[in-house]
Structures are given as C-alpha cells and as structure tokens.
Amino acid sequence: MQLYNTLSANERAALLEQAGEDRLTLSFYQYAYIGNPELFRNHLFVAWNAMDVLGRIYVANEGINAQLSLPAKKFEDFKSFLDGIYFLENVRLNIAIEQDLKSFLKLKIKVRDKIVADGLNDATFDVTNKGIHLDAASFNQIIEDPDTVLVDMRNHYESEIGHFKNAITPNVDTFRDSLDIIEEDLKDHKEDKKLVMYCTGGIRCEKASAYYKHKGFKNVFQLEGGIIEYARQVKNLGLENKFLGKNFVFDHRRGERISDDVISQCHQCGEPCDTHVNCANEACHLLFIQCDGCRAQMEECCSVECQEIIQLPLEEQKALRSGIHNSNKIFKKGRSEKLRYKK
Numbered sequence: 001m002q003l004y005n006t007l008s009a010n011e012r013a014a015l016l017e018q019a020g021e022d023r024l025t026l027s028f029y030q031y032a033y034i035g036n037p038e039l040f041r042n043h044l045f046v047a048w049n050a051m052d053v054l055g056r057i058y059v060a061n062e063g064i065n066a067q068l069s070l071p072a073k074k075f076e077d078f079k080s081f082l083d084g085i086y087f088l089e090n091v092r093l094n095i096a097i098e099q100d101l102k103s104f105l106k107l108k109i110k111v112r113d114k115i116v117a118d119g120l121n122d123a124t125f126d127v128t129n130k131g132i133h134l135d136a137a138s139f140n141q142i143i144e145d146p147d148t149v150l151v152d153m154r155n156h157y158e159s160e161i162g163h164f165k166n167a168i169t170p171n172v173d174t175f176r177d178s179l180d181i182i183e184e185d186l187k188d189h190k191e192d193k194k195l196v197m198y199c200t201g202g203i204r205c206e207k208a209s210a211y212y213k214h215k216g217f218k219n220v221f222q223l224e225g226g227i228i229e230y231a232r233q234v235k236n237l238g239l240e241n242k243f244l245g246k247n248f249v250f251d252h253r254r255g256e257r258i259s260d261d262v263i264s265q266c267h268q269c270g271e272p273c274d275t276h277v278n279c280a281n282e283a284c285h286l287l288f289i290q291c292d293g294c295r296a297q298m299e300e301c302c303s304v305e306c307q308e309i310i311q312l313p314l315e316e317q318k319a320l321r322s323g324i325h326n327s328n329k330i331f332k333k334g335r336s337e338k339l340r341y342k343k
Contacts, residue, residue, distance in 0.1 A: 003045050009105040012054070016101050022072040025096035025103040025251065027228070029115065029203040031063040031127070032087035037111045045109050047081055054104040056250070058115045062122070064088075065115035065203055067250060069103045094201045094228040097247070098256040105252070118207050119176035124214075131197070131209030131220035136233035139223050140242055142196055149189065151182055153199040153208055154248070157287060161255060161264045161274040162227075162245030164198065173335075175204050183215055190216045198223035198230075200247065231258050246274050266291040267339040268298065281306035283321045286336055303338040 007015070016023075034040050037059045044057065048068075055068025070078055082088040096103070134142060143150050143164065150167045152159045155178075159169035168185075170178040186195065195217050197205050205222035213220050223230055227247045234241045245263045246255040254276040266273040266289055273291040280300035288302055301307040309317060335342055 001046060002049060003042055005106045005108070007106075012105045013102055016105075023069045023099065023101055023103070024072050024075055025067075025069045025099055025253070027067040027094045027096075027201050028082075028088075028091050029063065029065045029201065029206075030087055030091050031115075031206065034059065034061055034063065037061060041109050041111050045107065048078075048109075049107055051078055051081075053078065054107050056104065057107075057109040058112045059109060060112045060115050063115050067104075068107075069251075092225060092229070094225060095232070096249070096253075096256060097228065097231050097258065098253065100251075100253045103251040103253050116203055116207065117174065117176060118179070118204075118211075120179070120207065120211060125211060126214065127207060127210045129210050129213055130206055131195075131213065131222045133224040134196070134221050135224055136230045136237065136239055139196070139198075139230065140240060142194060142221060143242065145194060147192070148194040148196050149186060151186075151195065151197045153178060153197050153204045157276070158200070158248035161276070161289070162243065162247055162258060162261075163263075164243050167198075179208060179211060183212065186217075191218050194219040194221060196221045196223075199226050200249070201226040201228050227258065248276070264289055265341055266294055267341050268294040268302075270341040279303075279306050281309045282317065283309065288336070288339055288342070302336060305338075 041059045044059070051070055051074050053068055053070045055066060057064065057066040057068065079093070082091060142148055143166070150164060152163050152167045152169045153175065155173055155175065156169070156171050163169050170181050172178045172181065186193070195212060197208060199205050202223065202225050205226070209220045209222045227243060230243065231247070233239065241259055243258045244261040245259060247258050248255050255274065262272045262274050264274045265271060268290060271291050271293070273289055275289060275291070276287055277290045277295065277300060279286040279288070279302040284302060284306050286302045290298070290300070299307055299310060301310060309320065
C-alpha cells in the first residue's frame, strides 16, 4: 500500500502537462477531535492519491488544514468522500480565485501537533468561544464604522502585496508573533472598539478570535471564509471590493489577484510589482518580490552572490550545499539585507 510520493516534482509536472486536464485548487479546514491522526492521515493518502489529489495537508488531534488541487472531473467524487467523514460533511471548500495546473506537484499529508502553529496552550481558554462571523456585505459595512479596528492576521510578506484598506498589518514573520503584539497595541480598547480580523481562508481567525475574547476583548468579529470567500461573494453579489492588491497563497501560484491595485514594489529596483519568486540558488531559496526586468538581469536570484553560485556546475553547487542547513534567510521572506527595497 503506497503511503508516500514516488514521483519528483518535475516528473509530476510533466505528467500534468501530458494529461492536459483542468484542475481545481481549493482549501478547507475543520477543527474536530481526531483520535489517531496517523491512521487518519494514511486513510486520506490512499483515497486522495487514487483521485490524483496533490497538495499540502496537515492533520493533528485538533483537526485538519488542507490546501490542494485535483482534476476538475473528480470534484464530485472528492466531495462525496469528504461528506462520508462525519466532521467534514458539508465543510466549506474555498475554491481558488485563479486556477493553475501546477499549483501543487506532490501530495504531502503530514501529522503535526497543531494544524496552525499558533504557540497557544489550548487548555487555558475556551477555543470554541469564537468571534462573530461576518459575510462580505456585513464585513464591508462594519469596517467603515469609526469604532472598528481592522486587523490583518497574516504575516508581513502576505499583507505586503495585498490587504483591506485601513487595515493594521503587523510587521511579523509568523502568526504566533502577531497575537501578543496585537493584544499589546489594542489593550486600551478592549471594551470600546470592535476588533475585526481577517486572514486568507479563515483558519487563523478561528483560534485568534477565541484567544482575544479570552483576553478580555468584548466585541470580536472575523471574516467568514477569509479573503478567498470574500472575493467570491463580492463577485457573485456585485458588492464593492474593499481589498487592495493580491491575496498571497501558499502554493506555486504565490498569489491571486483580487483587485488591479499594485501596492508593493520590487525588492531590487523599487518599481511597482507584486510578484513573489524564490531565489534560483537552491541553497538560498529566499522568497522576495522581483519584477520582470530584475528577474532577467539577476537570473531569478536575490543577489549577485547567488547569481554567481548558479553559474557553477550542478555538482559543485551540491557540494557547496552539502552538510549546510538552510540559512535563516529562507524564513525571513524578503527581509534579506541584500534586498535594497525590502519593506
């Protein structure tokens, strides 16, 4: 019984091109108790591998967090499979705004301690006492209220390329970093302000809203389904779109356009740009924003040093990487000192 990938990303990409089938990229999450995450993980892998599902899925005792793609023709089979699992029946599926054949190239289902790394001790507060969920219309209305504080619960590299107008965008590298910072910044407004939060698909706000209610915030709200569901409702209902720029996504697309606004700049030349890339030097792999001009000039590298390395023979590059762990730059997402116009 196959429980892990047997194809490389390049091999999978070639097969996808040969098949020429439309694929759907989607995400979903559900907090629910899973007694044996490893067994559940294996069950998912066997079933989804047979459906040609690809993606990144985290399973834990507290639930599941899934980002994946599948052949469009197999969507109903996939939905029926989910509905056959009691805690996933009719779970909301966030269909991507922009589709891409190669959004994912492997099926990775990992067992984790948590489905979102929040650094919280769930035993110390009621995680089910969440904030009030808002649809797009209600969200548009409440964020215009002068007594509302709108907070982006994502990381700096996500909000840099797109966010709601007038939102507070914490300058943090991880979700867990933002929780205490936001509480400290808003500690004097726990009773007199409406705390409204949003994230990509809603999962980070589920835990954060309960945490802030535990910390004494009286009026806590969250955008139902996150930016992805908001964009869908705005389009389908003809509502005003109050999101500026792109929604960052954690797959090969790296972003999907929600509005025509370009609110960020190339980290190398400063020209308006909101396209994230990874440095072509495998030993670096830094995520940063790069325009087409710099992409050509720098050969998809973040620095001259990395550009020099990719000119070396592949075996020599491998020898240089051997035994060396990835630099901290890989986690800094555009904060490298070599990027002149980093945020």
